[in-house]
Amino acid sequence: MRVEQIAVFLENKSGRLAEITRILAENDINIRALSVADTADFGILRLIVDKVDLAKEALRAGGFTVGKTNVVAVEVPDRSGGLASVLKVVNEAGLNVEYMYAFVNKSGANAVLIFRFDEMDKAIEMLQANSFTLLTGTQICAL
Amino acid sequence: MMWVEEIETLPRAGLESIQLKRLQALVRRMYDKVLPYRAKMDAAGVKPGDIQSLADLRKLPFTTKDDLRDNYPFGLFATPMDDVIRVHASSGTTGKSTVVGYTAADIGLWASVMARCLTMAGVTKGDMVHNAYGYGLFTGGLGAHYGIEALGATVIPVSGGNSKRQITIMRDFGSTVLLSTPSYALNLADAMIDSGVSPEELKLRVGIHGAEPWSENMREEVERKLGIRAVDIYGLSEIIGPGVAMECLHSDHGMHILEDNFLPEIVDPDTLEPLPYGETGELVFTTLTKEAFPLIRYRTKDISRLFLEPCGCGRTLIRMEKVTGRTDDMLIIRGVNVFPSQVEHVLVGIEGVEPHYQIEVTRDGNLDVMAVLVEVSDHIFSDEIKVLEKLSKKIQAEIKDMLGVTCKVKLVEPRSIQRSEGKAQRVIDRRKM
Numbered sequence: 001m002r003v004e005q006i007a008v009f010l011e012n013k014s015g016r017l018a019e020i021t022r023i024l025a026e027n028d029i030n031i032r033a034l035s036v037a038d039t040a041d042f043g044i045l046r047l048i049v050d051k052v053d054l055a056k057e058a059l060r061a062g063g064f065t066v067g068k069t070n071v072v073a074v075e076v077p078d079r080s081g082g083l084a085s086v087l088k089v090v091n092e093a094g095l096n097v098e099y100m101y102a103f104v105n106k107s108g109a110n111a112v113l114i115f116r117f118d119e120m121d122k123a124i125e126m127l128q129a130n131s132f133t134l135l136t137g138t139q140i141c142a143l
Numbered sequence: 144m145m146w147v148e149e150i151e152t153l154p155r156a157g158l159e160s161i162q163l164k165r166l167q168a169l170v171r172r173m174y175d176k177v178l179p180y181r182a183k184m185d186a187a188g189v190k191p192g193d194i195q196s197l198a199d200l201r202k203l204p205f206t207t208k209d210d211l212r213d214n215y216p217f218g219l220f221a222t223p224m225d226d227v228i229r230v231h232a233s234s235g236t237t238g239k240s241t242v243v244g245y246t247a248a249d250i251g252l253w254a255s256v257m258a259r260c261l262t263m264a265g266v267t268k269g270d271m272v273h274n275a276y277g278y279g280l281f282t283g284g285l286g287a288h289y290g291i292e293a294l295g296a297t298v299i300p301v302s303g304g305n306s307k308r309q310i311t312i313m314r315d316f317g318s319t320v321l322l323s324t325p326s327y328a329l330n331l332a333d334a335m336i337d338s339g340v341s342p343e344e345l346k347l348r349v350g351i352h353g354a355e356p357w358s359e360n361m362r363e364e365v366e367r368k369l370g371i372r373a374v375d376i377y378g379l380s381e382i383i384g385p386g387v388a389m390e391c392l393h394s395d396h397g398m399h400i401l402e403d404n405f406l407p408e409i410v411d412p413d414t415l416e417p418l419p420y421g422e423t424g425e426l427v428f429t430t431l432t433k434e435a436f437p438l439i440r441y442r443t444k445d446i447s448r449l450f451l452e453p454c455g456c457g458r459t460l461i462r463m464e465k466v467t468g469r470t471d472d473m474l475i476i477r478g479v480n481v482f483p484s485q486v487e488h489v490l491v492g493i494e495g496v497e498p499h500y501q502i503e504v505t506r507d508g509n510l511d512v513m514a515v516l517v518e519v520s521d522h523i524f525s526d527e528i529k530v531l532e533k534l535s536k537k538i539q540a541e542i543k544d545m546l547g548v549t550c551k552v553k554l555v556e557p558r559s560i561q562r563s564e565g566k567a568q569r570v571i572d573r574r575k576m
Binding site: 005007009010011016037039041042044046063064065066067069098099116 | 519520521524525526527528529531532535553554555556557558559
């Protein structure tokens, strides 16, 4: 129950994000979720897209450094306490969140939380044991 | 005032005859004792007896930094290690440093040439000399230290760093002379403002600054901010350290070379043919009097000019122009010699890092800032910030280990560092000299 995410290295200079989105648009790739992590000197763009391999190839051809990683997507009801309930389990299991981001799906009823854990297998096991809904990449793209 | 007037005002003929005698003895000694140099002389078909005049100097092979590296650490020493009482070291072009050695007589010689230099700047035994050159393997601190003591002045061996405390010491001890790199002098000037100390509270009279290139603008700034007269000193560890040449208080430009000990030449860096006085080229030195680590025709890679016009001080010693550049890619960052090849050496040693890099040097206030740009390849890329930050800290730490200079590491996108057909442009120096 993992979702493939691509990550792109972003040098801290103007126009880079625009260039990435231009390449994705040209290749008819749809972005489902994204986040940018940044430091004073550089950034990392993380994307969940409908065509992972095509996106990776197109961006690499465009001169970017691209990596592919697995993340976990958890669907929770979009109401207060949704994220807290997931983090409670994560915390009790002694897992660390390397990073996370979230989006609300089109119906507005549910939120999707994207996680990268230090121990992915254990995290998936714990979340499933606690009856959380984990989404696949295909499911995310169908939302 | 002069330290050894009879030498410093010798008519040229007298000086040249001393130089020739010393050169002949040196060549004979090198041929007997320093086998790598003997091999070079044999290959060039020169025998010690061939040196009949100073003009014959050009028959002798050059010595380069590569020779020093090939014979690392002590292979070019001319005396047994038992007679060597001190070593110093500076950056080499790769992992190996350039090591130099001194006998007791060499240390005495160094102290005396340094005392002569101090005298040129008007320093006397009555002075309180604030020596802010770094002490340690670098020749600056200890070289100046022994010269100050030989002169009979009082030395404050304060070394570098902790600028605020230095200002307090300067004020409380009544320092009259400052020895430091020019950029550190400006740093001290800022620290003075921060500490609320005005130049009038200090007794500083003269600053002796070297070990890095500095412009006339920088000199004016040092003089104005510290309220002193600032003069230039030249030296390099291979030749002896500080004390090779010095600007006197009368000189409108250029530094007197202590040429009874250090025989200078200017050569065309491409053809290596000696150039007449007045022409600009690469500065080459032969050490006439050193015992442990003598060098014949050592290519400094510094670009300068020699001139014989008489100086207002009465010295007959030849003068060299302030060094205007280098024939190689050596950088001087906060007084430390840095070769791009050293940075490359560090980068290729780190797993996954490609040797596509660029060194960017800027000046932030008075301090040189070196940034190393490294391309992020697929091998080192991670979607986690902390992994990339750890990598840049590792590169920074290893460069600091090798060079002794803290740099900034900037991770950049692949292929963003310009590739050129020929030699890559490894260095962008934005400092205004």
